[in-house]
Amino acid sequence: xxxxxxxxxxxxxxxxxxxxxxxxxxxxxxxxxxxxxxxxxxxxxxxxxxxxxxxxxxxxxxxxxxxxxxxxxxxxxxxxxxxxxxxxxxxxxxxxxxxxxxxxxxxxxxxxxxxxxxxxxxxxxxxxxxxxxxxxxxxxxxxxxxxxxxxxxxxxxxxxxxxxxx
Amino acid sequence: xxxxxxxxxxxxxxxxxxxxxxxxxxxxxxxxxxxxxxxxxxxxxxxxxxxxxxxxxxxxxxxxxxxxxxxxxxxxxxxxxxxxxxxxxxxxxxxxxxxxxxxxxxxxxxxxxxxxxxxxxxxxxxxxxxxxxxxxxxxxxxxxxxxxxxxxxxxxxxxxxxxxxxxxxxxxxxxxxxxxxxxxxxxxxxxxxxxxxxxxxxxxxxxxxxxxxxxxxxxxxxxxxxxxxxxxxxxxxxxxxxxxxxxxxxxxxxxxxxxxx
Numbered sequence: 001x002x003x004x005x006x007x008x009x010x011x012x013x014x015x016x017x018x019x020x021x022x023x024x025x026x027x028x029x030x031x032x033x034x035x036x037x038x039x040x041x042x043x044x045x046x047x048x049x050x051x052x053x054x055x056x057x058x059x060x061x062x063x064x065x066x067x068x069x070x071x072x073x074x075x076x077x078x079x080x081x082x083x084x085x086x087x088x089x090x091x092x093x094x095x096x097x098x099x100x101x102x103x104x105x106x107x108x109x110x111x112x113x114x115x116x117x118x119x120x121x122x123x124x125x126x127x128x129x130x131x132x133x134x135x136x137x138x139x140x141x142x143x144x145x146x147x148x149x150x151x152x153x154x155x156x157x158x159x160x161x162x163x164x165x166x
Numbered sequence: 167x168x169x170x171x172x173x174x175x176x177x178x179x180x181x182x183x184x185x186x187x188x189x190x191x192x193x194x195x196x197x198x199x200x201x202x203x204x205x206x207x208x209x210x211x212x213x214x215x216x217x218x219x220x221x222x223x224x225x226x227x228x229x230x231x232x233x234x235x236x237x238x239x240x241x242x243x244x245x246x247x248x249x250x251x252x253x254x255x256x257x258x259x260x261x262x263x264x265x266x267x268x269x270x271x272x273x274x275x276x277x278x279x280x281x282x283x284x285x286x287x288x289x290x291x292x293x294x295x296x297x298x299x300x301x302x303x304x305x306x307x308x309x310x311x312x313x314x315x316x317x318x319x320x321x322x323x324x325x326x327x328x329x330x331x332x333x334x335x336x337x338x339x340x341x342x343x344x345x346x347x348x349x350x351x352x353x354x355x356x357x358x359x360x361x362x363x364x365x366x367x368x369x370x371x372x373x374x375x376x377x378x379x380x381x382x383x384x385x386x387x388x389x390x391x392x393x394x395x396x397x398x399x400x401x402x403x404x405x406x407x408x409x410x411x412x413x414x415x416x417x418x419x420x421x422x423x424x425x426x427x
Contacts, residue, residue, distance in 0.1 A: 004234065006174065007173040010172075011237065013177075014174075014178065014181065014241055014245065017177075017178060028195075030195050
């Protein structure tokens, strides 16, 4: 009877450990915070730091994008919250936006962040109801960033300088 | 084999090897799944272990065992397969011609071992030496040659090597931390192989006491009395009825040498 229990608990432990390893290989976390955040998100127990998020939002509204990103990353160290990742992507967009040209490096980082945000959102549908933003969905932000990275004839249009930042 | 070792210790040990074997700690942390060549090497390793009885398959999978025991044994062997694949993966360069050369070398070496080695200890020694040499080749020689910030002499050597091979030999350093991870993974793998057929400890009596070692020393004294007892046997057998002795002879397999022509 004891041997049966040992075998059953061994099987359960092995399956759990194997699942954990498979998850690690699939998600490729880079930090311990990402590992713990990912595990807690799996069981629905992941929470962001609301105070750090509020700080980030405040910096974002004052166009202090680097400070905003630092606060957002502190709020969501595991990169598991779609709304925070959306704001990080938006900060890259606004910082990289220019009347004459866009900063491709920042736009690419924004694209990575918005892809992450869309992947984390339920059914990959991400909507942020913030009246201060010109783009409210992940799809709109993604398309805007991709347009900024595309080279075509419209880049030579002199009327571009009259465009406004969203 | 004790259920604890079969169901818990070995699978967890081998799964840890499977985890660490894919870990590459460089500028970023990556977890690489085993390439197809490593899976072939893992199958060959299990074949060689089974052939040399370092892995006694009947102790893990057998029709006399219960379904739960067989599932437990199958899981242990599956984790051994995963660990073997990742153990070979971590000592093989990840890409390029060196990956092909080292993989082919492993296949040839394992096939030779599979054909030639029949003894458990010899097999364990062979695999330990094989993995140890591959570890030294990758994490001592190659990492030293291709490490970032290497000396001028090393840069000249690698440039010459690449020139001679028309640029076919290239190597991406895995990082110093990966070497330590690989060492731990290989040590755990070899420990797991040893534990596959490690004899269980002496059974403990119900009273909780083990047999004293001195008890075994009394055996020769007892055996010396045996010849005295056997000398009396013929006397006893002569008294058996003839029918009984015939029956005994028929039921027993007595070998009679053939008459010479």
